[in-house]
Amino acid sequence: MSYLIAPSILSADFGNLQRDIEMINQSSADWFHIDIMDGVFVPNISFGFPVLKTIQKHAKKPLDVHLMIVDPDRYTQAFKDVGAEILTVHYEACTHLHRSIQNIKNCGMKAGVAINPHTSINLLEDTIHDIDLVCVMSVNPGFGGQKFIENTYHKVSLLKQLIKSKNSKALIEIDGGVDLNNYKKLLQSGADVLVAGNTVFSSDNPIDTIKKLKVI
Ligand code: DX5
Numbered sequence: 001m002s003y004l005i006a007p008s009i010l011s012a013d014f015g016n017l018q019r020d021i022e023m024i025n026q027s028s029a030d031w032f033h034i035d036i037m038d039g040v041f042v043p044n045i046s047f048g049f050p051v052l053k054t055i056q057k058h059a060k061k062p063l064d065v066h067l068m069i070v071d072p073d074r075y076t077q078a079f080k081d082v083g084a085e086i087l088t089v090h091y092e093a094c095t096h097l098h099r100s101i102q103n104i105k106n107c108g109m110k111a112g113v114a115i116n117p118h119t120s121i122n123l124l125e126d127t128i129h130d131i132d133l134v135c136v137m138s139v140n141p142g143f144g145g146q147k148f149i150e151n152t153y154h155k156v157s158l159l160k161q162l163i164k165s166k167n168s169k170a171l172i173e174i175d176g177g178v179d180l181n182n183y184k185k186l187l188q189s190g191a192d193v194l195v196a197g198n199t200v201f202s203s204d205n206p207i208d209t210i211k212k213l214k215v216i
């Protein structure tokens with residue numbers, strides 16, 4: 001089974017950001033997961049372009065950027081310019097989701113769509129063949145270190161079926177509360193990418209924890 005690990009920078013030590021980026025470079029992690037929050041779509045503000053430029057400067061792995069912002073189309077090109085390889089917008093934040101996906105692809109990035117815990121998989125039926133990655137939120141977005149929502153396994157299985165039935169190549173990413181106890185079950189349910197913030201950065205040995213998440 002091949003799958004990817006994407007440590008979330010939200011849980012890094014921003015006073016030692018370069019050190020934490022180098023740690024991920026040296027680890028067996030695959031992507032950098034980068035959470036952008038605007039204080040409107042979610043009840044928290046994270047960081048913006050100056051921090052992204054620092055990440056772009058030091059990171060040696062793909063930047064997987066998760067936008068938790070309203071009207072994300074305004075910034076598609078700007079995120080391309082700071083090195084985003086995968087740009088994910090929220091289903092709930094896009095009035096014209098199909099257009100948002102096309103904009104991301106036209107800018108030369110892979111297009112991701114994130115869905116909140118309350119959003120049904122069925123709502124992706126008409127866009128799944130255009131989507132490169134579906135980010136299944138396994139917590140309500142806005143904060144790191146929250147408790148994993150158990151219904152996620154069921155959603156991932158349904159999403160896997162939808163992807164197969166539509167012949168889509170979309171990857172399934174799980175975001176929120178992923179830890180060493182639930183990652184195997186998530187992979188068995190059909191996950192392709194696991195985001196891990198708190199589990200990696202609050203551990204005594206982040207490199208070792210990433211290594212553990214890569215063992216199936
Ligand atoms: C939550 C963010 C997540 C968060 C995950 O809104 O989208 O990416 O950083 O953090 P953990 O793994 O700590 O739940």
Ligand code: ZN
Binds near residue numbers: 035
């Ligand atoms: Zn995220």
